[in-house]
Amino acid sequence: MNIELIEEEGELFLYVPSNKRFAEIKELLSKIKNDTINVVKVDRLSLDQMKLIWSLCNDYGELRGYTREEMREALENEFCNSKEIEYFSISPFKRDCCSMKVATDFIQFIIEHAIKHDYNLIVYEGKGDNRVAKRLQDISPDIRRYVIQCLLHKRCAVCGKLVEVDLHHWDSVASIGGYKHDDGLQTRFLPLCREHHTEFHNIGKDRFSNKWHIEGVMLSKNLVKKLKEVYPNHFQAFKEGKNDI
Ligand SMILES: [Zn+2]
Ligand SMILES: [Zn+2]
Incomplete structure (x- = not known):
């Protein structure tokens, strides 16, 4: 106590x-003397x-x-x-x-x-x-670890829904020249259900993150490798072995 x-x-x-x-x-x-207190x-x-x-x-x-x-x-x-x-x-x-x-x-x-x-x-x-x-x-x-866990388990990071969850590009894909240049390492990502995905595209990044206290996360090469199995059509530019250290 x-x-x-x-x-x-x-x-x-x-x-x-x-x-x-x-x-x-x-x-x-009574045993305490002022100079001996630890x-x-x-x-x-x-x-x-x-x-x-x-x-x-x-x-x-x-x-x-x-x-x-x-x-x-x-x-x-x-x-x-x-x-x-x-x-x-x-x-x-x-x-x-x-x-x-x-x-x-x-x-x-x-x-x-x-x-x-x-x-x-x-x-x-x-x-x-x-x-x-x-x-x-x-x-x-640790919000980043939370988002990564949601990404791995196809779970909407806002509401926790597990059906029809999309891998959403938090930063615009156009800024990196479109999907064919997407190797998973250039933009942030967030998993969202249809409802929250639609909401994001309606209200925009700033209002969305203020409302739900969440943002996308950057991925590591290792994570992209794992996530390619969860979202097979994504990361079209990601080549295993390429740029490996
Ligand atoms: Zn949701
Ligand atoms: Zn999106």
Whole structure:
């Protein structure tokens, strides 16, 4: 549990967990000499990260028929195995909780896991009238990785729809001399369903990205190679082996 030292109007207050006895605390304090205090900054996940992990596990669990605890355990096992790290607590009040960085990676992992398995997660924040639905692009710690996962799984990056998803050129193809010059490496890409594709061409790049908080991403050669299998008619100018280092 966290101990907090706070200054209020020139006086110092030490807030300690209520499970410690006063006598215990006083004894500890009596040992402290001003010049021997070691200040230790602890890197632990934030409360917001913990809440987000629980919301994701809750929604994902509901879709798959598990409780949020079961879902968290299964996902965390998979995550820890893939990273070869120890199982951790997601409560910042526990001694074995994870760092902020690990929590960020875990959140991204859950989002990509859901996309890979074709589940459309929506996370709710706030209560009552203030309750708002958040889409994955709004909560992804790494938006580029989110878009790439959508590209690989033919998923609309705006609404999560999985049918009739097109590979949309975020930057105009005319600017590179047309489709026959498209090797996948000159423009940014975004996967969109028919509805959002049409909307993009109606309202334009700027309004679209302001409305949906998303943009296309540049691809690497490796990704183009993978995406050629997903979108066989695309990247007409991409030749495997060409320009290889
Ligand atoms: Zn869509
Ligand atoms: Zn398009």
